[in-house]
Every structure is written in C-alpha cells, then in structure tokens.
Amino acid sequence: MILIQLFLIFTQIGLFAFGGGYAILPLIEKEIVNNFHWLTYKEFLEVVTISQLTPGPISINAATFVGYKIGGILGSTVATVSVCLPSVIIILIVVKFLKKFETNIWVTNILKGLRPAVVALIASAAYSIVKGGGISDIKGIIIGVVSFLLLRSKKLNPILILILAGIVGVIVYI
C-alpha cells in the first residue's frame, strides 16, 4: 500500500517538476511534509542540503531519500522510478515530432505562461525555509548574507559555499 502511495505522489511530483530543482521544493514540502508526514520539516531541510552535496537532481535525490526512509531499498527504487517516469514518457512521445513541438504556438504559450509560476515557487521556497527555522538567529543571518555575497561576487562554487557554511556552523554553534 505504501509503495502505491509512493508511486502516486512521486509521479505527481515528476509531472510538475518544471523549471529546475528549486521550483519543485514547495510541491515536495506540501505533499511529503504537510500531507503525508513522511518527513518532518527539519528532515526536509536536511534532504535539501544533502541533495546539494551529492550528485543528481534535487527531485530525484528527494525521491530516493524519502523512498528509503519509508520503504527501504524497494521504496527508494519505486519512488525514484516514479519521479522520472512522467518526463521519460513525455519525451518518448514528443521525440517523434520534435521540430513541430518546439514551434507549436500552444507549447510556446504554455512555456511562457509557466515562467511566473516558476519564479514564484522558487521565491516561496526561500521564504518557507527562513520561516521554517532555516535561519534562526543572528549567526544564521550572517552566514546567509556572507554566503550570498560570496555567491554573487566571487562566483564561488555553490557546493563549496555550502560545505564552508556547514563547517562555520559546526564551529559557531558549539
């Protein structure tokens, strides 16, 4: 039963995973944390950090992790396959009329229409992490601001910034 639920939820997440990794976070939070309580909010944040530190797209990493926690190796396999399934199927359909697909006016308008939602979803993910306790004190604010400045001005690798921030956390929160 739990496997069927994993399948249904992660197919849904895969189907609406538009616009790159972060835009999918609100949907994962809504379903996995709020509706199904498969992860606490704290664990959700940990999964986000872990996916940034391991190879692979965030939606797939989250699927594997949640699947494992809920149903072991079998659960993680089901969740991972489910999250990929919609896009694989859509590509296999679309690949036969590639050119027509790209220039189709409906497709173009849908894609343009998606953009504001993608930006709003990503912004809401940032807000939700701050509000959910991701930044809880002045030290957190400083780490966040410094990371942001390093990211924007020095163009440092995000993974490096994340590891440095984590190490700073270990030092300042003793």
Add this chain to the structure above:
Amino acid sequence: MNVKEDTKSKLDLLLSIFIVFFKIGVFTWGGGYCMLPLIKNEVVEKKKWIGSEDFIDGIGVSQSIPGPIAINTATFVGYRIYGTLGSIVAVTGAILPSFAAIILVAMFFLGFRELTVVQNFFKGANPAIVALIVSAVIDIGRDALKKYREVIIASILLFLLLYFKIHPILAIVISVILGLFLGEKK
C-alpha cells in the same frame, strides 16, 4: 555466427550507452545545466551518436517539459541511439550514481543525524541554502520575467502561495492558463 556477432555488438552499444550516462550522472552536481557541455562532449563529439543540431533541438525540448534536464536529455539521446530500450538504459545509467549516493548517505546518516556536530553542520548550511535559492530567484527572475505583466503575475502567485497556502500545482495551472489567454495568438 553472424547473429551472435550482431547480438554482441548490440550489447556492446547498450553497455557503452550505460557507461557514458553513468559517467555523466557521477558529474552532475548541483543543477543540470553544468553538465550539458559534458553530455555534448561525450555523445556528440567523442561517440558521434547524434548530430550537433539534433542535440540542440533535444535540449530545447528537455528544458520545456517537466523533469530534470539531465534525465530528459538522457532519455532523448538514448532514444536517438537505440530507441526506447536505449532511453531506459541511458536514464538508468544517469540516475544510478545519485541513487547509490543517496542510499549510502541515508543508511549512514539516519544513524548519525542526531549528533550535535551533524546538526550544527546543517544549522550552518541552511542559511547558505537560502542564499543559493535567493540567488536562483534573481537569475531565473531576470531571465524569465521579461514583461511587467509577468512580474505582476509572479508577485500575485507568490502572495497566494505564502498567505493563502495554495497548492503549488494550482500556482502552475493558474500561471499556464494566464499564459494561454495573454500569449500571442498566432
């Protein structure tokens, strides 16, 4: 004899599709766009499995449908090389490294996660995650919101998401419907 060799070369091809995409999967850290040059180098330049133009068309489609771009591109390229079976092999190869990494992390991490040092690491990393996401909002917003209308729609959707807690899928649906109504007609 001939049939045997034929089968062998087919297996060889599938195996090399698997290996190439496995390699790509290993190096896909933090966001799909970084590994597009890597995929191109492997499948277009080294293996010459598909042409450069076809690859670019494939990326265009990969960006426009749901799902991570790495997986979409793997599906597309795999299909071009060996049909549906090629897709499945390519996607499996691309996913396997992250799958294995997360399983390993999950196995060990779930035992260590309550340690103070681990918790403090996350406490330090969380603000950096916020910084990464805010930075993504700026980059993607600059690219995606070209008209005032789009900025207004994005702001309204953000408001609905934060204050009325609408379902993220509803936000996507509203945005698409508005796009269809307000988009070019021809």
